[in-house]
Amino acid sequence: MHADAVILAGGRASRMGGVDKPAIEIGGRTMLDAALEAVAACDRIVVVGPHRADMAANIVQTQEVPRGGGPVAAIGAALRVLDEGADLIVVVAADIPFIGAEAIAAVAEECRRTGTDAVFAVDESGRSQYLVGAWRRDYLDERVRSLGSLDNLAMKALLPSRMGTIALQGISDCDTESDIARARASVTPGTALELTVARALLRNELSALPSRRRQLRDAIGATLAEPVRSAVALPRFDxxxxxxxxxxxxxxxxxxxxxxxxxxxxxxxxxxxxxxxxxxxxxxxxxxxxxxxxxxxxxxxxxxxxxxxxxxxxxxxRAGEDWPTGHELLPAGAAVTPMVASAAASGEIFEALVRGPVRAHVVVTGDEIRSEGPLRQGQTRDSVGPVVSHFLAWCGIDAAGATHLRDTADGFDTLFASAIDCDLIVIVGATGGGAADQLRAALDRAGAKILVERVRCRPGGSQLTAELVDGRTVLGLPGNPFAAISTLLVTAPAIVDGLTARTARPPIVGSLANASACSGPVTRIVPVTRTPDGTWTADVATRTAHLAGLVGRDGLAIVPPAAADGDLIELILFP
CATH class of the missing domain: 2.170.190.11 (Molybdopterin biosynthesis moea protein, domain 3.)
Structure with missing residues (x-):
């Protein structure tokens, strides 16, 4: 991302007794670490606040004057050390525990797309977050210079007349001890997580796969573990x-x-x-x-x-018109796509250090499930197992094996011991906690770390994600076909991001014409169809026992609680 970043990590934290808010840990990382990870793709990073001895050497540290002088003073201090650089500056406060790279990329992309002087995030409650935004450097420089004294000015002193907003999830800040408690409760094992929190946890808490050097043409679906720089100029000559x-x-x-x-x-x-x-x-x-x-x-x-x-x-x-020798074609964290492999070959680069692609072993559970032959009394046709590899491929995952697991007390123990040639075990069924659902007990016996135990969404509330002691990830999906596939399409990309240390892409959004009709007390995942005017319409009711509700649809919408008609809603598009 061609932008510089400013992290505001100072302030007085007056509502919390003056504690060092950025150093508070939520979900196994500090809020400052969350901000640093979110802006990692930026060209230069400035952290404004008290000096921290453990900060990486490539991060510039500075202090607002006077100390605790407010966000405008902090931005002014950052601009003094960012005297030249990218034409865009992203600003983020270090008190947003679940902020991700996709939010930073979204505000930056929206600012470039609209040509406005600044774009700010709007959180789930509809509140504008002026400390999650992207600014045109020339406007911000000029505006700060025009203000004179910056001490204790509110952010509104900086706001331009030409500005935009973009609705994002996972950007709520923590101003009080109650906010911190709620954030920590959302990642407490055993509790149902909000979907945005669950996906953020998977991106940030899963152990990344080891990197290895591979031919890029054979690594489609992997993630770059190092930047790719051209070996030659292009064109090499006139x-x-x-x-x-x-x-x-x-x-x-x-x-x-x-x-x-x-x-x-x-x-x-x-x-x-x-x-x-x-x-x-x-x-x-x-x-x-x-x-x-x-x-x-x-x-x-x-x-x-x-x-x-x-x-x-x-x-x-002209020689070097497209790029010079040594030009960074792609940063670390980029997905290896056919376009990436082709661009790298144009720069005479054919191999790179990568993580992945993720290899999955698919498991369909249940004595009642039958894949072939006539059904006997009480049996159900396996309508997910034969097609789940295609849905995995949509998420950039290779299906490396498959198993039908009977409902036995030690079936999962045997599975965990034998399905070793994979990075991810995808289990359909056995997540509901019923008499035949043995998955959670088996994970406990295996000493697995449960990252996501339940999620506040429908369908897919019973999903779980765990990490075995050897680093393999287990994704447990509901048994109903629609619930299983919709959960897979929403959750698996976050698992890929986490396992391969991929920089998350900003979400695709669209205006959902009938959002209020399918919005409820928890997040809902519903099939959607694109209409001729460019908006989207959701199916209000969908049966979960089969995938007929996805036939002829263009994707899924992730509808948050209390959504209104016409709201911009995250979409998962079908190929």
Whole structure:
């Protein structure tokens, strides 16, 4: 992300007795660590507040004057050490325990897209968070200079007339001890987590897979563990951008007999007034001043002239025009896609240090489940097992094996001991806590660390995610097909981010026309269809016993409680 970051980690914390709020731990990390992880992709990072000896060397530390002088004074102090840099500055307070990289990327992208002077996040309660925002540097510099004294000014003193907002989840701040208690309670084992909190935990708390060097063309779905920098400039030399004629000086030109082809022998030096036939991508001869494209050219005998009224263009791709040698094509944390592998190959880079792709072993549970043959009394057709690998692939996960597990007391113990050639065990069923649901007890016997035990959403409330002692992740899905697949599509990408240390992408959002009709006391996951006017319509009621409710739909919507018609809602799009 081409932006600089300012983390506000000072202040008086007057409502909490003056404690060092950024150092408070929630969910196994400090709130300052959460902010640092969220802005890790920024070019430069400045932390404003008291000096911290354990800060990484690449992070600039400074102090607002006077100490405790408020957020405007802190931003002014940061600008003094960020005298030059990116055209965008993101500002985030270090008292937001569940902020993620996707929120920072979202405000920055929205600021660039709209061209406004600043864009701020709006939290789940509808409150604008002026300390989660992206600013145009030139506006912020000028506005701070114009204020004179910055001591104890409210953030509203900085706000521009041209500003925007974007609704995001997981950005609520902690101003009081009650806020801290609620945040800690949300990550207490055994409690049902809000979906945004659960996904943030998976991204931040799962143990990352070890990195290994791989051919990028064979690592689609993995995540870069190091930046990819071009080994050569592109183009490596001046080449023709069009089919036509390489010419030297003003016309007319005497046409020589040689022809320059892409990958062929380079024509000899052109003298002023000379030209040679040239193909797109061919190495231009020394002395070339332009390429005259075919449609602008006339040839009479051996003389080349420009047709009247045609534009004068160079039509040359200069050496290093796309990027110089050593240019960072992609940062660490980027997903390896076919486009990434192709771009890297253009820079003569064919392998890199990566994590992943994530390999999953799929388990369908239940004595009543039958995949083949006629159904007997009391049996149910397995409609998820045969297709779950395709849904995993949508999430960037490779299905490495499959098991049908009977309802026995030690079935999961055997499974955990045998399914070792994978990074993720995806279990369909056995999460509800019923008489036949043995998963939680088996995880306890295995000494697993439960990260997410239940989630406040429908469907998918009984889902769980745990980490075995050897680092394998277990994702337990509800047994009903719609609940299983919708939970998988919403949760698995966060698991991939956590296992591969991937920088999370900002969520895709859309205006949900009938959001109030499907909003309830907890988050709901519902199928949606795109309408011709670009908005989205949700299915208010969907049966969970099959996937018929997904047929002909364009994706899923994650509808928060108390959503209103027309609200921007996170979408999970189907390919």
């Amino acid at each position: 080449i023709s951008a069009m089919d036509g004629y390489a010419v030297a000086g003003p016309g007319p030109w005497q046409l020589r007999a040689e022809v320059g082809y892409a990958g062929g022998e380079r024509p000899a030096l052109l003298q002023p007034g000379e030209a040679v036939r040239i193909a797109t991508g061919a190495h231009l001869p020394d002395g070339s001043t332009a390429v005259l494209r075919d449609e602008f050219a006339d040839v009479t005998g051996g003389e080349l002239t420009r047709r009247p009224q045609t534009p004068v263009r160079e039509d040359i791709r």
